[in-house]
Amino acid sequence: MENSWAFISFLWLPTLLFILLFCLNLFYHRKLNLPPGPSPWPIIGNLNLIGSLPHQSIHSLAKKYGPIMQLRFGSYTVVVGSSVEMARYFLKTYDHNFASRPKTAGGKYTTYNYSDMVWAPYGPYWRQAQKSESEIVTPKEFKEMLEELFLLNGVLDIGDSIPWVGFLDLQGYRKRMKAVMKKLDRFYEHVLDEHDGRGKNTSKDMVDVLLQLADDPSFQVKLQRHQIKALIQDLLGGGTESSMVTLEWAISEILKKPDIFKKATEELDRVVGRNRLVREKDISNLPFIDAIVKETMRLHPVAPMLVPRVAREDCNVAGYDILKNTRVLVNVWSIGRDPAVWSRPDEFCPERFMENKEIDVMGHHFELLPFGAGRRMCPGYSLALKVIRSNLANLLHGFAWKLPGDMKHEDLDMEEIFGLSTPRKFPLVAVPEPRLPLHVYSL
Numbered sequence: 001m002e003n004s005w006a007f008i009s010f011l012w013l014p015t016l017l018f019i020l021l022f023c024l025n026l027f028y029h030r031k032l033n034l035p036p037g038p039s040p041w042p043i044i045g046n047l048n049l050i051g052s053l054p055h056q057s058i059h060s061l062a063k064k065y066g067p068i069m070q071l072r073f074g075s076y077t078v079v080v081g082s083s084v085e086m087a088r089y090f091l092k093t094y095d096h097n098f099a100s101r102p103k104t105a106g107g108k109y110t111t112y113n114y115s116d117m118v119w120a121p122y123g124p125y126w127r128q129a130q131k132s133e134s135e136i137v138t139p140k141e142f143k144e145m146l147e148e149l150f151l152l153n154g155v156l157d158i159g160d161s162i163p164w165v166g167f168l169d170l171q172g173y174r175k176r177m178k179a180v181m182k183k184l185d186r187f188y189e190h191v192l193d194e195h196d197g198r199g200k201n202t203s204k205d206m207v208d209v210l211l212q213l214a215d216d217p218s219f220q221v222k223l224q225r226h227q228i229k230a231l232i233q234d235l236l237g238g239g240t241e242s243s244m245v246t247l248e249w250a251i252s253e254i255l256k257k258p259d260i261f262k263k264a265t266e267e268l269d270r271v272v273g274r275n276r277l278v279r280e281k282d283i284s285n286l287p288f289i290d291a292i293v294k295e296t297m298r299l300h301p302v303a304p305m306l307v308p309r310v311a312r313e314d315c316n317v318a319g320y321d322i323l324k325n326t327r328v329l330v331n332v333w334s335i336g337r338d339p340a341v342w343s344r345p346d347e348f349c350p351e352r353f354m355e356n357k358e359i360d361v362m363g364h365h366f367e368l369l370p371f372g373a374g375r376r377m378c379p380g381y382s383l384a385l386k387v388i389r390s391n392l393a394n395l396l397h398g399f400a401w402k403l404p405g406d407m408k409h410e411d412l413d414m415e416e417i418f419g420l421s422t423p424r425k426f427p428l429v430a431v432p433e434p435r436l437p438l439h440v441y442s443l
């Protein structure tokens with residue numbers, strides 16, 4: 001008899017334990033208060049609701065589900081913040097928790113396995129990369145490859161959301177990533193070889209500084225060759241493509257509103273005069289040019305949902321539970337169009353920043369975040385602003401811009417394509433006419 005009791009308890013104990021654990025789990029999960037969002041389908045989650053311009057699809061969904069919303073992209077949970085308040089929570093209050101990046105195909109295949117700064121997980125390597133990059137900056141031109149690189153870093157690769165179909169490369173993005181990286185790698189190898197063989201007396205450029213940092217004994221993680229190449233790529237890519245995309249949008253908006261061109265050139269003629277081009281020191285005296293740049297970045301943020309972050313731990317934001325490893329997007333494209341924040345939000349109106357001069361793009365004003373905010377904010381923002389402001393000022397000072405033939409400004413379409421930068425769908429075609437005496441243009 002004793003034996004049979006022992007046998008029954010032997011069977012029942014694990015069953016009881018299992019039931020107890022199951023109930024505890026149920027209780028814990030019932031207590032979770034997850035952000036609202038559409039019900040996900042098996043396997044694809046909510047990917048069926050995301051079109052070719054994900055920030056716009058997500059903008060429409062946020063109108064229905066609110067400023068904090070939970071979606072499923074295949075097997076991953078994604079939380080999207082679409083208001084000033086949510087941006088402040090994710091990028092300031094809980095920035096330390098959302099300071100890492102998810103692992104994506106773009107990061108793996110186009111940045112030497114997450115060796116650049118953009119896709120590096122939060123930790124000692126990222127901190128070190130940040131130190132290296134902030135010491136050097138120089139823009140350079142190799143446009144086509146960079147355009148492809150930017151596009152592929154922003155695309156929604158199906159294999160990122162549903163990893164077990166990744167190897168099929170259904171959209172062909174991974175093949176393109178590998179192809180463009182092969183070409184870029186050849187270029188970086190050539191540059192590094194050239195620098196290795198250079199004498200000590202030649203003037204130093206950014207690659208020399210990186211190579212020198214790689215030998216720095218005080219660095220906790222020694223920089224390897226592929227990591228140096230990834231950091232060079234950040235500097236070249238960030239330094240050219242995003243600034244050029246912003247300039248193209250600015251000129252497009254101005255072509256649609258000739259009175260803005262008139263106001264800008266009045267300011268330029270008054271401050272700079274017609275006998276020379278704009279110099280860097282003039283920029284602080286050109287508030288209307290600055291207002292055009294801010295207004296362009298409000299309506300056309302290069303990274304409309306910033307670069308994805310990932311939750312390092314479970315966290316509660318605005319009363320909602322966000323679990324570890326959740327991917328987080330902040331839709332600054334939505335925030336830039338929020339009627340609760342901006343009057344006439346769809347209108348290109350730089351004057352709003354003349355009335356509200358204190359709003360800047362440095363990550364302090366959560367209504368305008370083209371460079372993000374917090375720990376992972378763009379480290380290239382001051383270089384980018386210099387490049388954009390001085391180029392825009394000179395393009396407007398030096399040339400009167402017209403649309404080709406008898407094209408009217410209402411015919412100029414403003415469609416975007418999605419990628420890590422968000423350029424015009426159709427490149428801008430415009431006709432520049434010199435507006436200064438000819439001697440000013442000779443170098």
Ligand code: HEM
Nearest residue numbers: 117118238239242243302303307371372373376378380384
């Ligand atoms: C119009 C010009 C630019 C725009 C709009 C822009 C925007 C951004 C944004 C939104 C992020 C992500 C921020 C976040 O997650 O909160 C970022 C990250 C980054 N940007 Fe830029 N950027 C520009 C130019 C540059 C330039 C010129 C450089 C380098 C010279 C650069 C290098 C980087 C790097 C390395 C990161 C990753 C930072 C990190 O993850 O720690 N960017 N940028």
